[in-house]
Structures are given as C-alpha cells and as structure tokens.
Amino acid sequence: MTFTDQLRKDNDDIFQFILSHPFVEGIGKGEVPNKAIEHYIKADFEYLNAFMKIYGIALAKSTNRKEIAYFHKKIDFILNDEIHPHRNFCDYIGVNYEELQGHPLPPTADHYIKHMMYHAQMGNLGEILGALLPCPWTYLEIGRELIQKYNPSNTHPFYPWITFYADKSVENTTREMCELLDKYMDHASPVEQLNVKDAFRKSCQLELQFWEMAYNYEQWPSKEKVTSNE
Numbered sequence: 001m002t003f004t005d006q007l008r009k010d011n012d013d014i015f016q017f018i019l020s021h022p023f024v025e026g027i028g029k030g031e032v033p034n035k036a037i038e039h040y041i042k043a044d045f046e047y048l049n050a051f052m053k054i055y056g057i058a059l060a061k062s063t064n065r066k067e068i069a070y071f072h073k074k075i076d077f078i079l080n081d082e083i084h085p086h087r088n089f090c091d092y093i094g095v096n097y098e099e100l101q102g103h104p105l106p107p108t109a110d111h112y113i114k115h116m117m118y119h120a121q122m123g124n125l126g127e128i129l130g131a132l133l134p135c136p137w138t139y140l141e142i143g144r145e146l147i148q149k150y151n152p153s154n155t156h157p158f159y160p161w162i163t164f165y166a167d168k169s170v171e172n173t174t175r176e177m178c179e180l181l182d183k184y185m186d187h188a189s190p191v192e193q194l195n196v197k198d199a200f201r202k203s204c205q206l207e208l209q210f211w212e213m214a215y216n217y218e219q220w221p222s223k224e225k226v227t228s229n230e
C-alpha cells in the first residue's frame with residue numbers, strides 16, 4: 001500500500017462524514033439554501049486566492065522543472081477553471097459573482113487558510129502536499145459520489161458543479177499530487193511522516209468544517225472589525 005493509500009484509509013471516517021453532509025447531499029438533490037451558497041462562495045473565493053499563493057510557495061520549494069511546471073499549471077487551473085463551479089452557484093442564487101468577493105473570512109475558513117499557510121512556511125514540499133491534498137481529493141470523491149447516487153442530467157441545477165469535480169482534470173490533479181507526495185515520503189524520516197499525516201488529517205477535518213461553516217452561516221462572535229492597534 002502506498003503512503004497516500006494509507007492516508008486515505010486512515011481518514012475514511014472524515015471522507016464519509018463529508019459525503020453525507022447536508023450541504024453536499026443538497027447539491028446532489030439540487031436543493032441548497034441560498035444563504036448557505038452565498039456564505040460558501042464568499043469564503044471560497046478567498047480560500048482559492050490563498051490556495052494559489054500556497055501553490056506559489058510550493059513552486060518556490062520545488063527541486064526540479066517537473067514540479068515547477070506542475071504548480072504553475074495548477075495556479076492557472078484555479079485562476080481560469082475553478083471559477084466555473086463558483087459561477088454555477090452564483091447563477092443558482094441569482095447573485096453577481098463580483099458581489100461575493102472580498103469579504104472577511106468566517107472562523108473556519110480563516111483557520112483552514114492559516115493551517116495550510118503554516119505548513120507551507122514551516123514544512124518541506126511533502127508537508128505542503130499533505131496539507132493541500134484533501135482539497136482536490138475530497139471534491140473528486142464528492143463529484144463521483146453525486147454522479148453515482150443522483151445520475152444528474154444536464155437540466156440539474158448543479159450539473160456544471162458536479163461534472164466539474166467528477167471530471168478527469170480533478171482526478172489528474174489528485175493522482176499527480178499523490179504521486180509527488182509518495183515520492184517524497186520514500187525518503188522521509190518518521191517525524192516528517194508524522195507531520196504529513198497530521199497536516200493531511202487536519203485538512204480533511206477542515207474540509208468537513210468548511211461545509212458546516214457555510215451550511216450554518218458561521219460567524220465570529222463579534223463582527224466588529226479591528227480598525228486600529230491603539
């Protein structure tokens with residue numbers, strides 16, 4: 001069994017919680033409360049910005065051109081392709097995408113981004129990949145599960161979203177990331193392996209919490225902004 005096969009197995013509990021989360025089920029059924037979608041997009045737009053920056057740090061820590069090309073290609077994918085599922089959600093609630101951009105992050109999204117940023121700054125490429133991998137992997141499984149369970153036609157309101165994540169490009173991203181991580185783990189010390197396992201599991205938990213955050217409109221206890229440091 002490869003290192004990433006083992007990671008998937010050890011975190012199956014969280015993967016199953018994600019697949020049965022009411023937001024995810026709602027996508028399959030074609031019924032998600034507008035407010036939950038709005039909360040999701042506001043946080044996810046900023047999440048994707050952070051994700052691209054972390055790819056940029058991974059690119060800086062790359063040791064060969066193949067890795068540099070991979071992260072370069074992936075930044076391009078988020079910039080130009082990941083906007084399609086977002087637009088599908090915006091069309092569904094009838095709100096302009098631009099209106100949902102630039103909002104402050106609720107606690108879970110804030111924590112998820114800082115968790116990835118921590119591993120990106122403190123760890124080697126293996127550790128960064130461990131923190132990033134649950135993102136494409138959980139969405140790939142969501143896409144596949146929803147196709148299998150609901151067999152949506154192209155009139156389904158979330159057909160573009162579901163088919164985007166069940167598609168070959170997300171499958172390739174996940175597979176290539178697994179291959180890169182497995183290669184890194186061949187030479188990793190037991191401590192490095194533990195750090196990667198910890199980064200991966202926390203990202204799985206935060207993926208689950210992200211759905212929960214959107215579904216329950218999670219907010220900070222006080223919405224007051226920090227406006228000065230006096």
Ligand SMILES: Cc1ncc(C[n+]2csc(CCO)c2C)c(N)n1
Nearest residue numbers: 044047051074135136139170173210
């Ligand atoms: C919280 C959250 N997690 C995962 C994704 C999906 N996603 C984001 S970037 C990417 C491609 C990785 O190269 C994928 C599949 C999302 N939109 N929001």
